[in-house]
Amino acid sequence: xxxxxxxxxxxxxxxxxxxxxxxGLSIGLVCGVLPGLSGLTTLAILLPFIYGMxxxxxxxFLLAAHAAVYTGGSVTAIxxxxxxxxxxxxxxxxxxxxxRQGRGLYAVGAALTASALGGLLSAxxxxxxxxxxxxxxxxxxxxxIFLLALVGIASVALLDQGEPLKGLVAxxxxxxxxxxxxxxxxxxxxxxxxSDYLLDGIRLVPLVLGLFAIPEIVxxxxxxxxxxTAGTALRxxxxxxxxxxxxxxxxTFLRSVGIGVVVGIVPGVGGETAPYLxxxxxxxxxxxxxxxxxxxxxxxxxxEASNNAKEGGSLVPTLALGIPGSAAMALLLGGFLILGIExxxxxxxxxxxxxxxxxxxxxxxNLVSALLMVPLAAGVAKLASVRGQLLAPVLLxxxxxxxxxxxxSGADVLFVFLFGALGLLMRRFNYSRPxxxxxxxxxxxxxxxxxxxxxxxxxxxxxxxxxLTLGLMLVGVFAWSYLRSRNDRxxxxxxx
Amino acid sequence: MIRTDAILPLLAAGMTLLFLLxxxxxxxxxxxxxxxxxxxxxxxxxxxxxxxxxxxxxPVEPGPPPDRHGDGGxxxxxxxxxxxxxxxxxxxxxxxxxxxxxxxxxxxxxxxTGWGLAAAMAAGTALFVHGxxxxxxxxxxxxxxxx
Numbered sequence: 001x002x003x004x005x006x007x008x009x010x011x012x013x014x015x016x017x018x019x020x021x022x023x024g025l026s027i028g029l030v031c032g033v034l035p036g037l038s039g040l041t042t043l044a045i046l047l048p049f050i051y052g053m054x055x056x057x058x059x060x061f062l063l064a065a066h067a068a069v070y071t072g073g074s075v076t077a078i079x080x081x082x083x084x085x086x087x088x089x090x091x092x093x094x095x096x097x098x099x100r101q102g103r104g105l106y107a108v109g110a111a112l113t114a115s116a117l118g119g120l121l122s123a124x125x126x127x128x129x130x131x132x133x134x135x136x137x138x139x140x141x142x143x144x145i146f147l148l149a150l151v152g153i154a155s156v157a158l159l160d161q162g163e164p165l166k167g168l169v170a171x172x173x174x175x176x177x178x179x180x181x182x183x184x185x186x187x188x189x190x191x192x193x194x195s196d197y198l199l200d201g202i203r204l205v206p207l208v209l210g211l212f213a214i215p216e217i218v219x220x221x222x223x224x225x226x227x228x229t230a231g232t233a234l235r236x237x238x239x240x241x242x243x244x245x246x247x248x249x250x251x252t253f254l255r256s257v258g259i260g261v262v263v264g265i266v267p268g269v270g271g272e273t274a275p276y277l278x279x280x281x282x283x284x285x286x287x288x289x290x291x292x293x294x295x296x297x298x299x300x301x302x303x304e305a306s307n308n309a310k311e312g313g314s315l316v317p318t319l320a321l322g323i324p325g326s327a328a329m330a331l332l333l334g335g336f337l338i339l340g341i342e343x344x345x346x347x348x349x350x351x352x353x354x355x356x357x358x359x360x361x362x363x364x365x366n367l368v369s370a371l372l373m374v375p376l377a378a379g380v381a382k383l384a385s386v387r388g389q390l391l392a393p394v395l396l397x398x399x400x401x402x403x404x405x406x407x408x409s410g411a412d413v414l415f416v417f418l419f420g421a422l423g424l425l426m427r428r429f430n431y432s433r434p435x436x437x438x439x440x441x442x443x444x445x446x447x448x449x450x451x452x453x454x455x456x457x458x459x460x461x462x463x464x465x466x467x468l469t470l471g472l473m474l475v476g477v478f479a480w481s482y483l484r485s486r487n488d489r490x491x492x493x494x495x496x
Numbered sequence: 497m498i499r500t501d502a503i504l505p506l507l508a509a510g511m512t513l514l515f516l517l518x519x520x521x522x523x524x525x526x527x528x529x530x531x532x533x534x535x536x537x538x539x540x541x542x543x544x545x546x547x548x549x550x551x552x553x554x555p556v557e558p559g560p561p562p563d564r565h566g567d568g569g570x571x572x573x574x575x576x577x578x579x580x581x582x583x584x585x586x587x588x589x590x591x592x593x594x595x596x597x598x599x600x601x602x603x604x605x606x607x608x609t610g611w612g613l614a615a616a617m618a619a620g621t622a623l624f625v626h627g628x629x630x631x632x633x634x635x636x637x638x639x640x641x642x643x
Contacts (some may be wrong), residue, residue, distance in 0.1 A: 132539065151596075163547075165543045165546060166547065168539060168540075168543035169504075169505060169508050169540055169543045169547065171539070172512075172536055172540030172541075172542075172543060172544075173508050173512070173540050175514070175535075175539065175540075176512055176533060176536040176537055176540055178536075179532055179533040179536060185528065186526075186528055186529055188526075188529045190523075190525065190529060190533065191515050191518065191519065191523075214577070214580075217580060218573060218576045218577050218580065221579065221580060221603075221607075222573070222576050237541035358497070390604070390617070392603075392607070393580075393583075393596075393599065393603045393604065393617075394617070394621065396583055396596075396599075397599075397600070397625065398582055398585060400587060400592070400596065401592060401596075401625060401629055401637070404592065405629065405633075405635050405637075408636055409637065410588070413587070420577065421538075421577065424573055425507075427571060428503065429501050429503075429504050439536075447532040450532065
């Protein structure tokens with residue numbers, strides 16, 4: 001274990017890796033402050049820029065940006081009542097109420113400390129869990145990996161949002177789009193429509209940019225101007241008192257971190273769920289006592305701690321099994337694949353130091369982003385008043401250049417707009433875009449392992465003990481989503 | 497008349513079916529090649545058809561998801577989509593340095609931004625793309641039909 005950590009530290013202590021991670025962190029903070037740019041959109045826009053980087057540098061860049069988004073978003077949630085990222089929405093109620101009581105920087109101090117320490121503890125959990133999982137994942141053969149990937153897709157498709165049938169359409173579409181181009185097993189090109197471009201299949205970057213970035217750009221283009229906000233005077237004493245408030249509430253803080261890590265590990269529960277669960281755990285009883293009570297610092301600490309803690313948790317299945325549990329992790333997995341590395345059991349055996357290095361980057365990012373936000377908080381919050389119509393064309397240019405640069409192909413740019421139209425329809429009619437991306441990324445893995453399983457064991461591969469357990473989990477996911485969907489449809493019950 | 501929320505399941509099922517049929521009838525793929533697309537297609541079509549049938553029968557949808565409150569209609573959304581898609585001909589004709597700059601100028605002026613700010617942002621974009629992507633990262637960007 002100490003050898004692995006020292007090896008990981010030497011990997012991280014590499015000037016280009018640190019500089020690129022710092023750049024990612026800064027971009028993540030700015031994107032977190034700007035409403036409408038979620039962690040997913042940020043990852044989608046940054047994905048094309050990792051081509052040519054070293055694997056750790058490239059993935060560290062994405063991870064740093066993604067982790068910093070939520071730290072930046074907490075500041076605008078508290079000072080402006082606008083969540084920078086959807087996951088910061090749970091912070092708004094108590095954080096903004098505290099700001100209106102003149103205690104905004106007290107709340108900011110608590111949010112930044114909870115974010116930093118929550119992220120730090122989740123990175124520690126990741127470092128401890130990965131070596132423990134090593135012998136477990138080695139027991140997984142082709143049938144188990146196939147079924148685990150299926151459970152991952154089914155979880156995101158059925159439990160992520162909206163109606164299960166819509167999730168299945170999205171996942172099925174993602175799996176189908178993944179079949180275009182040369183088949184891994186036989187080398188036969190599929191559905192290529194006599195186009196050389198499609199021989200290599202549909203590319204991940206245009207798909208992700210189209211599904212996530214284009215709909216956000218359209219929304220920003222449609223958004224009116226926001227009123228400029230008055231600056232908030234920086235009082236160090238308030239920030240320090242806020243930081244101390246976290247340490248004075250160890251139970252609230254640790255429980256929220258635990259919720260974040262566990263929710264992060266479970267595939268499909270969704271990034272926005274952890275802060276709400278932690279908020280409910282911290283505030284639920286008092287909300288029942290006084291439904292109108294708002295302005296409790298626990299309601300800031302809990303969602304912010306769990307928000308950053310879920311990142312470490314969600315990296316566990318991504319790195320150990322190659323099965324991303326959330327959309328953001330699916331994009332991160334896409335980053336790995338772009339850089340020629342396939343996470344999973346073999347990765348964990350061969351590159352445990354790199355996995356640990358990513359945990360270190362996650363921990364450092366959480367600390368540094370919180371420290372950076374302390375002096376900048378009051379001023380940076382003004383960025384949130386930038387008009388969406390000014391941001392939209394600038395982001396569009398980045399998307400265009402990024403898409404073109406990945407393969408020097410104009411077709412990539414056209415596909416961005418093609419998938420952009422699909423993304424708009426999916427957003428409007430509440431279809432799960434993460435399920436489509438997950439299906440697309442895991443499609444080739446599923447097909448390959450299904451083929452190997454059938455060749456080696458025949459259809460009876462499902463009767464192997466671990467496979468059978470995973471099969472039962474799959475049935476459980478379907479049953480749970482069916483029951484949830486039936487409850488949501490009952491009169492008087494609204495969906496999530 | 498087709499309801500707008502029936503578009504996506506119909507589109508997904510139709511396109512998938514079309515590609516599957518092309519695999520059988522046009523490309524003449526074997527079983528190993530077609531096995532996985534068939535499974536994925538069956539999932540897509542199997543889930544899309546009940547949705548499509550339900551949308552034809554009547555409205556059962558809950559309210560819009562939280563991130564869509566305040567959005568305009570589908571027509572307004574696609575008019576904005578077409579507006580941003582105008583960058584495609586601009587880039588094709590003028591290349592990646594001048595095309596986006598001209599698009600930015602037109603877009604910002606169309607949305608009521610003053611000439612000064614719009615021109616400054618357009619110039620800044622051209623300088624950024626040229627400085628960072630061409631000079632620093634040495635990317636071979638499309639130079640336009642004249643370049």
